[in-house]
Structure formats: C-alpha cells, structure tokens
Amino acid sequence: MKLVLSLALFAVSAFAQSAAIGYPPQGLSVSPGSNMTVQVERPDSLTGSEEVAVVIGIQSCPGSPCISPADYMGQILYNGPFDPQFHETYLPPYDNFTVQIPSSIANGTALLGVAHVTLVGAGLYPFLETLNRTITIS
Incomplete structure (x- = not known):
C-alpha cells in the first residue's frame, strides 16, 4: 500500500511541475530567417522545485x-x-525566449519542440518533459 501511495504522490508532484507552451499558437505562420518568441509557462506549485534548463x-x-x-x-x-x-496576474509564471527560425528551413509544416528539465521535491529528483507545437513555415 505504501508503494502505491508513493507512486501516486510521485505522479502528482511530477504533473504539478509540468510546463506548457504559451506562445506561439498552434499553426502560426513564420518566415525563414525571422525571429519568433517562444513563451514557456510553468504554473506555480506547492511542490518544491528548482528549474534547470x-x-x-x-x-x-x-x-x-x-x-x-x-x-x-x-x-x-x-x-x-x-x-x-x-x-501578468492572469497568466502563470513564464519565460520568453527569442529564437531565430533558420533561413534554410523548408516551407511547410515544422514542429517546434521544447525539452524542460527541473529538479522536483525535497530530494530534488530529476524530471524531464517534452512539449511540442506545430507551426507553418511560409
């Protein structure tokens, strides 16, 4: 029973640390060589954590x-x-990153991927998640 409870708490604390892509929206059209803002949100949590990268x-x-x-x-x-x-009071904590779309990228569908690494809990165990957003290169 203790194992089941421990696993449930682990899952809940990991889920509480989940990040999200706040921007760009799904399907945004961007040009090769242009700059784009990527907003990564990480909702506030009662579980202790230390952001890594x-x-x-x-x-x-x-x-x-x-x-x-x-x-x-x-x-x-x-x-x-x-x-x-x-x-802003109506948004979760976030960090904005300005990235440049490669000038050599082909037109059409592209996938923006985000890997989020954090240390979670009192023992600071590593937690990795990946997020994605489809955009259009035009």
Missing part, C-alpha cells in the same frame, strides 16, 4: 509526419537557463 528545437517535416521531440529535437534554437516569473 529549457531546450528549444525545430524540425522541418513538410512531406512526412514530424518526429516527437522526445526522440528528435531537430535544429537547436536555444539551450540554456529557464527562470519563469510572474508578469
């Missing part, structure tokens, strides 16, 4: 299904610290 990548997949960022991040646009802060 965020990696943002992009892969072009105009004629075939995109690969999950858990398996392939594509071209890395950002790799570094993540420090979400409250900015």
Whole structure:
C-alpha cells in the first residue's frame, strides 16, 4: 500500500511541475530567417522545485509526419537557463525566449519542440518533459 501511495504522490508532484507552451499558437505562420518568441509557462506549485534548463528545437517535416521531440529535437534554437516569473496576474509564471527560425528551413509544416528539465521535491529528483507545437513555415 505504501508503494502505491508513493507512486501516486510521485505522479502528482511530477504533473504539478509540468510546463506548457504559451506562445506561439498552434499553426502560426513564420518566415525563414525571422525571429519568433517562444513563451514557456510553468504554473506555480506547492511542490518544491528548482528549474534547470529549457531546450528549444525545430524540425522541418513538410512531406512526412514530424518526429516527437522526445526522440528528435531537430535544429537547436536555444539551450540554456529557464527562470519563469510572474508578469501578468492572469497568466502563470513564464519565460520568453527569442529564437531565430533558420533561413534554410523548408516551407511547410515544422514542429517546434521544447525539452524542460527541473529538479522536483525535497530530494530534488530529476524530471524531464517534452512539449511540442506545430507551426507553418511560409
């Protein structure tokens, strides 16, 4: 019974640390070579955590299904610290990253991938999650 309770608490605390992509919206159209803001949100939580990093990548997949960022991040646009802060009272804490879309990327469907790494709980166990958003290169 203790094992089941421990696993349930682990799952709840991990879920409480989940990040989300606040921007860009699904399907946003961007031009090769342009700058784009990627907003990564991390809702406030009662569970202790220490943010480690965020990696943002992009892969072009105009004629075939995109690969999950858990398996392939594509071209890395950002790799570094993540420090979400409250900015507006109606939004969760977030951090904005300005990235440049590669000028050589093909037109069509592209997948923006985000890998979020944090340390969670009193023992600070590592937690990794991947997020994605489909955008259009035009």
